[in-house]
Amino acid sequence: MANAEIKKVSVIIAAYNEAKNIAEVIRRVQAVALFGIEKEIVVVDDGSTDGTRDILRQTANVRAFFHEKNQGKGGALKTGIANALGDVFILQDADLEYSPEDYAVLLKPIQEGRTELVLGSRFSLQGPKFFTRNGDPFVSHYIGNKIIIWLTNLFYGQSVTDYEGCYKAFTRSLFDKVKVQASGFEFDNELVCKSIRLGYKIAEVPIQYRPRLYSEGKKIKWTDGIRMLWSILKWRFWPL
DSSP states (O other): OOOOOOOEEEEEEEESSOTTTHHHHHHHHHHOOOTTOEEEEEEEEESOOSSHHHHHHTOTTOEEEEESSOOOHHHHHHHHHHHOOOSEEEEEESSSSSOGGGHHHHHHHHHTTSOSEEEEETTSSSOOOOOOTTOOOHHHHHHHHHHHHHHHHHHHTOOOSOSOOSOEEEEHHHHHHHOOOOOSTTHHHHHHHHHHHTTOOEEEEEOOOOOOOGGGTOOOOHHHHHHHHHHHHHHHHSOO
8 A cells, every 4th residue: 555645634532521531631632743734623522411511612623513412432423523524533532541642653554554444552552450449340341351352353363452442543435434333332343343344454553541440430331341242243244
């Protein structure tokens, strides 16, 4: 593949009850320079009730969209992407677990023409965290991640180290062809699995990661893990 020129990047943020963090996340995203690439920030508030919506309405240089009812993370991402203007999208969580300083690393494989889908691996730069000061179940999260990684690699012939990290960068043309249906956390799994079945290659890059606690607003639950596993199984065999 020839080198790909990226003219504009859309950073897509799905936010649900993130009043404590959303302003700082946006500040960090705005502070990142992409060296000649235009950047827009698209935030979709997914029916927040904690004041997140008011903060977004008062924030400059952000394109904000609002769901009256919660539609799930995937639903919010789809709204954001549908309204975005960039030729490449970066998914950004509305918390402080990830560092926007990694954007350049995420975009590099696309710029070099090696891929149209880049996954950020949380486990390349640091080992998993199993213990927290208040007993959050990071051990079970890690085991769940390992099952998802093993199953996806087995079914789709890959050797990826992390599918569930938030940071993913992908082209508009890929997303238009993949046509993700999921509205929950399994959005990422459907995106990846369908991309592989359509013949797209995946690039993986190391990213920084600071896991937050449930007391700090972490939302993913074991039921989301079940839906992720079903999505992996479903899109291995379901007609595209």
